[in-house]
Amino acid sequence: MRVKKLALTNFRSYKSLELELAPGPTTFIGNNGSGKTNIAESLIYLAYLSSHRVSQNLPLLHLGTDQAIIRAEIERDDRTLQVDLEINASKANRARLNQNATKSQRDILGALQVIYFSPEDLDLVRGEPTHRRDFLDKLLITRAPRLAGVISDYDRVVKQRNTLLKTRAPENALAPWTEQLINLGAQLSAERIALVEELNPYVAANYANLNEVKPASIAYKSATDGLTTNTDENIQTLTARQLEVARQETERGASLIGPHRDDLHLQLGDFPAKGYASHGESWSMAISLRVGAFNLLKSEGAEPILILDDIFAELDTARRAQLTSVTKMAEQTIITAAVESDLPPELLSSKYYVSPGVVSKERATNV
Structure with missing residues (x-):
């Protein structure tokens, strides 16, 4: 299982974001508060219909909006599945599978399976x-x-x-x-x-x-x-x-x-x-x-996706090595880090650099 494409609309710090994600490890590097964990959180929310950081929907919505959308194109079992989740401030969330509305948002559970690890x-x-x-x-x-x-x-x-x-x-x-x-x-x-x-x-x-x-x-x-x-x-x-x-x-x-x-x-x-x-x-x-x-x-x-959210900075060499070995068993791993040097040298990954509202393959001057 892997996420091929991820699109966010009015989710947290992102007015609009579209990403293409490769198999294997992908790392999002950026200062604290830059929005890198928001990307991981969107996938966690899609998998569990809840956040690992907050208990209410309102903090998930871009300031001044009352709705956010997470859209993911998921490849699993040799087929592609598109999942859309509409997160609302004052009414029930709504979901779509392959552009077809579901009776309940819970109908998308299982479409994306993740195991995440964070400082919390x-x-x-x-x-x-x-x-x-x-x-x-x-x-x-x-x-x-x-x-x-x-x-x-x-x-x-x-x-x-x-x-x-x-x-x-x-x-x-x-x-x-x-x-x-x-x-x-x-x-x-x-x-x-x-x-x-x-x-x-x-x-x-x-x-x-x-x-x-x-x-x-x-x-x-x-x-x-x-x-x-x-x-x-x-x-x-x-x-x-x-x-x-x-x-x-x-x-x-x-x-x-x-x-x-x-x-x-x-x-x-x-x-x-x-x-x-x-x-x-x-x-x-x-x-x-x-x-x-x-x-x-x-x-x-x-084949769950592995999400390692800002965790390598908290660990010593042996514990970093243990997590790095797990990434080799996962079809796809999403990693966030504030400092690139926190990443184990043996971890080979695609890299994105994150600054507020912007995700780029090129390192920004303030990252």
């Missing part, structure tokens, strides 16, 4: 559980786009149920939302648990390849004991647990069971990575998670 990935190790849940859910969607609907529906149910709990709604009003929470939560938990079991060997191997001394492992940590990869069994377990905590939920005005309360546990040797890992070990674990996700997708026959 330290939050996977040091941050709150929401970062690790998001990592798992994005990987689930990449593998099986239909799960985007399950995840979205589950989030909606949790919000609505919490609203009812806060207002102390009667049981007959709460019951249908409780049933949905359990059914959707059971399915999402099963999918996450299966994913973590499959991902764990790749994470462990990648961490060892970084010459780290302690063994690394990952495990799914649920707020409800006894959950498995079997959805039906999870429904029974969650149903029983919900009855136990029903009074507490009413008192606290919050749903106390379900995958929105779960976490991905990261282990280094005898200790959890969070709180115990050094700065270098944290980077190694973050790299191992992202590269492990790439390895897992490759093992299943996928």
Whole structure:
């Protein structure tokens, strides 16, 4: 899989931008604030229908506009697919596949598969559980786009149920939302648990390849004991647990069971990575998670695009070499860097130079 052409209209700093992208690594080099990460972000948004930098659409729109368009020509499985996504400030996004309107923007999920790595990935190790849940859910969607609907529906149910709990709604009003929470939560938990079991060997191997001394492992940590990869069994377990905590939920005005309360546990040797890992070990674990996700997708026959956003400046020689080796396995890699000398010398790539609103093969005087 690779993106042959990328066009942006009113996206972030770009009023209009058209790029032709080659196979292999392509590097965008520019000062901080020049707009290089905006290019990477557009591809990430197209793949996940969400940004890795902001939670709202408005910051994605060029100043003074209420709509942005991302258009990509994607080559995969010996065919070409054109994907258009219209991002709106005050109404639902709209999408087109090969110039045909889709019923929902979610219909384009899976057209572009990416694995990205950015400086914010330290939050996977040091941050709150929401970062690790998001990592798992994005990987689930990449593998099986239909799960985007399950995840979205589950989030909606949790919000609505919490609203009812806060207002102390009667049981007959709460019951249908409780049933949905359990059914959707059971399915999402099963999918996450299966994913973590499959991902764990790749994470462990990648961490060892970084010459780290302690063994690394990952495990799914649920707020409800006894959950498995079997959805039906999870429904029974969650149903029983919900009855136990029903009074507490009413008192606290919050749903106390379900995958929105779960976490991905990261282990280094005898200790959890969070709180115990050094700065270098944290980077190694973050790299191992992202590269492990790439390895897992490759093992299943996928060819995801690799995006390395402003990451080489953060890493030492050994960790740079690990990421460089992964670029050789990817059909296409998009890299951003503030300083050209941050790039490993063995990384051979096409280069673009970025200044505000302009992307050129020639180095601008202020880059």
